[in-house]
Amino acid sequence: MSKYAYFPGCSLASSSMEYDTSFRLVAREFGIELQELDDWNCCGASPAPHHWVEVLGVLLAARNLHIAGAGEAPLVAPCAGCYNRLKHAQYKLERNQELRRQTSEVLGEEVRYQTEVLNIVKMLNREIKPGALAERARERLAGVRLAPYYGCLLVRPAEVIGYDDPRDPKKMEPLLRATGAEVPHFALKSECCGSYMGLARKEIVLRASHRIIEAAVAAGIDALVTACPLCQQNLDLRQGQINRAFGTSFRLPVLYFSQAIGLALGASPEELGIDSLAVEPDVDRWLKGAA
Amino acid sequence: MADAGKGHACGVRRRGRDDEIKLVGFLCNWCSYAGADMAGTSRLAQPAALRIVRVPCSGRVDPLLVMKAFQEGADGVLVSGCHPGDCHYNEGNYYARRRLELLKRMLPYYGVEPERFHYTWVSASEGGRWAEVVAEFTAAVEPLGKLHYAGGAPAAAAGEEDGDG
């Protein structure tokens, strides 16, 4: 049985709990043990590296890496934002001795930062063979058009992340296909959704996310699938705001990657927190369509 | 100059004054030699310590030849070829550069200051630049004074191994 240290991050612990529950469920189904990181702290998310100094971002993330470093298991961070911060910190610590020294000073011991950090896509691709998923999914989602939406933080910058193509990411696709769903090409799959500007500069998020939703609807996509709580909230939670701002009436569900896989495994929408999505998909119709 | 040439080819006497430095310059036929010609045609005055030896290409300059020059009493050796990309033989100067870079790093092991060796590019149209190169190189070696080469012959001095003898 594979074992992972689990870094949920602030979003999964609050506003995106459905991501957390669905991820835990999928892990359980495939016999993957998740051990929540003890006393983890906020990874600094997006504003940290922009405030005062970038050092803070590294220090915040480093504390988590250090805790994870005490164990053997690799660290999985389903939130693309957290994942990105953790990888960044690793990248900088690896290359900057002075920073490593400072970090160790704060932590009171030599910082352990080399634990392998995975995002959910990489981890599930490692643990689940598409064939195995397909066998269990039995075409449950057949006829549903699910398009992956990767956003930015999951794949960029390439030299830090080192997984998938930053301009044309594709790694969600094999598992999504294994659910039985149709996975059409989605042109804007790695366009930016407007990031964390939702509060301070809402118009940015609305414009950027509107473009993405509009293109998805135009392409006849039934739901977008994402691995980032920030993207998810911009596209889903703010869809009403988008509709109001642009005079549209989109109702495009935006699922978490783990929710899509969970549905294919036959888990109930409630178990997967589907009802926590602002735009709820008509799961019954999806499943019926397949049957 | 009555006694100038008395030294026989195999003789002992040195031409010129003993305290003057002597420099050898290996110049490729196509660019640098022509550049030196141009400097001459333009009457650009230069220090007289340098003696030019014409070679077809800077790539013909064997590091052993450079060492031989030091051994024979050169106080400095200059190699000048075509600019990168302009080599008459396409890539000869790249080979030269690679080998001579290596040589430069080895010189201290033979007790030769690296400043005594210089590798440069001068094109056929750069008469002015050639004159500067000569002046600068001479000025760089002069303060070092005469070289008392003690490094011994670098393995198999080139001449004795020659194929045409």
Place this chain on the structure above:
Amino acid sequence: MRIGVFVCQCGTNIAATVDTEAVAEAAMSMRDVYHAESIQYSCSDPGQRQVIAAAHQHRLDRVVIAACSPRMHETTFQRAVIQAGINPFMLEMVNIREQCSWIHEDREVATTKAIDLVAAGVARVRGQVPLKRGRVPVVGEALVVGGGIAGIQAALDIADAGMPVTLVEREPTIGGNMARLDKTFPTLDCSSCILTPRMVELKHHENIRLMVSSEVTAVRGYIGNFEVDIRKKATCVDEEKCTGCRICEEKCPSRAPDEFNAGVGESKAISIAFPQAVPLVAALRKEHCRQFIKGKCGVCKKVCPADAVDYEQEDELHTEKFGAIIVATGYRLFDWEGAYPDYGGGLYPDVITSLQYERMLSASGPTGGHIVRPSDGREPRDIVFLSCVGSRAESVGRPFCCNVGCMYIAKQAIQTREHLPDSRCYVFYMDVRACGKGYEEVYRRAQVEAGAVYLRGRVGKIYPRGDKLVVMGTDTLIGDQVEIETDLVVLAVGFAAAEGAGELARRLNIAYDGYQFFTESHPKLRPVETTTGGIFLAGACQGPKDIPASVAQASAAAAKAIRLLSREDLETSPMVAEVNHMRCIGCFKCAEVCPYNAIEKQKLHDGRTVAVIIESLCQGCGLCNVACPPQVISLRGYTDNQLISEVVEVLR
């Protein structure tokens, strides 16, 4: 050994600073010097006569002239010593003007230096041996590889000069990329109107043998004497019998991709690429034919009125000798799909390449000259052109300019207006490169007359919105994002070398760059020569080029080839490298560095494999001399002994 030394005064040019008498006197005391004198003007007729007379009188066998630069008068004095019965390579010039009298003022210093230089010259000539220029016979026929406009032009020029030419073309027809174009800038005349007559002329030229569907598979030999293997691929059609009636094509049930039309439209397994093809014969592509895939069909054989179809036909192997080779294998478009996922990477049918657009514009093309959207056949209203796709982009490994994109975009914009008066073209560009004669005028016409809107900036993203495409770019002049909802996008895709160019280059032993374009011998002064003697370049195989430049280069290459072929034999420089076979250890370090591939392996009777220098190829650079670990190569005229003795003398 009897050496004579002549010290030139060059009027006062030398004598004013160098005591030439003293130099001569000093020379007299040098080993083997039997005569030395100072001459007022050695290069003048009386001066030369003085040298010749002294040579006779003192029975000299070697001569040193201390005067100006050898670059000035070496040949003058070589001729003089020949008259004195001395081998021209037994002459040494010592430069005491440019390197001495003209750059120094102090007479004593200059004289000492002159003596040093003369001593070095004497030492050097002492090591010299008489050399004879070699001669190799020249095969009087040329090979042209590639039958695009460049290859056609080169073949015609050589053939018109009365020399036999073989043109080898890989495809079943000649014409290359130009045959796919509709009109051509700068004059916007019809491509086939100017190309077809040449193709026909070539076909019927008595001095030209045309081999289509053929490839060069091996090349041996050297300048003047190449031996080339050519494989003629089986096309299952007898070229002699086929009349070009195209009945087979009409009846053939198997569809096949239409490469000639750049994938616009479809073709058949047996087909003729286009109506003006030369030769006008059908060719069968086995990989698409039922007869070969499933073993049954035979329709074409049945319907052919000329009984030209022959499924049993086999590849033919020819071996021929040529004196000169011209390579004109042209280009293809860069494989843009993988490099540009942001433009859909080939997924959107209405994002097409400029070559596909060209086929659409062509009246004989698959759409009969109608501009339509591949997706639904509708006429587009708004058309967006993107320049520099796969050009000037380091991030996709293509930093260079395609050289023609800007011009054909302008051309296509003008034509678009003519075809569709209500349409509008938008051009995203970075710079408009319109530097040829009459080119700027075409660009201005596109803007002013054809109303094309030029936007200075690149495009970051293209994505579909309904049946339209959204193009997200920037206009850097206004400093803002621009979005265009359009019907059709045309990509000006950059040039790549022809398929297999690198492989061909290796067969020919010619150099190529990181993009597999062949490398010329000198970018300015030897632009059609390769580094391998006797092989020349023409057209886009050497780098992106338009038709005028391709044709000019082709004629230049032809002139070089004619110059070579018109000689019965070739004189070779004797200042070449030489291997002491007795001591060669067969490591071939020498061959690795030789820029001219002038070093071959040869097996000796005693079983050893040693290096031999092909004198007709060696250019005398001396790289091998330095590279040889046991130091058994020496460059004649610049042997290690000679150089060392020179060094010893100047340092004395």
Place this chain on the structure above:
Amino acid sequence: MIEAAKTIRAGEEMLAEIERRSGQDVSSCYQCGTCSSTCTATLAFDYPPHLFMRLLQLGLVERALASRTAQMCYDCMTCSSRCPVGIDVADVIETTKNIADESGRSRPPKEVALFRRLFLRNVCRHGRLHEAGLLAWYNIKSGQFFNDLSLVPLVLRKKKVHLVPPRIRQRRELRRIFRQAKTKPGAK
């Protein structure tokens, strides 16, 4: 008017610093505008990314340091991933922004500065982000009481908020981290 011969010289040193720290060659930008074409943040910028690069090329580094672009870019790296020259534009902007921060030249727009401050205070206090708290504080402090109010019923219905802030045990260590970061500017 820009006296380019003067501005370029004047900005040379700062530009060199930016180039050194970002590892990018600003002069290699040929102003194609690809970076700007899909940047979602340009709405909030005064200079779209390609003009930001241009400022640096012309030595107008002070303008770049004080720009909203430096402050508002959120490092999505869309620009960097598309630059045909391969310039990491986002890194250039971020580096400029860091220098502005360190030298006290940073002037983020009011509401952005506020959001960041509150966010970090929130994290510093609890160790983890308390989203509801952040939203509430932001609205109070910014005076935009109704910002995202429309989301509140939705968020409550979907059980997306926790009213009680989360807390980690080692809050003291966290404060140390914040202190350290403040006192050691620019350890890059």
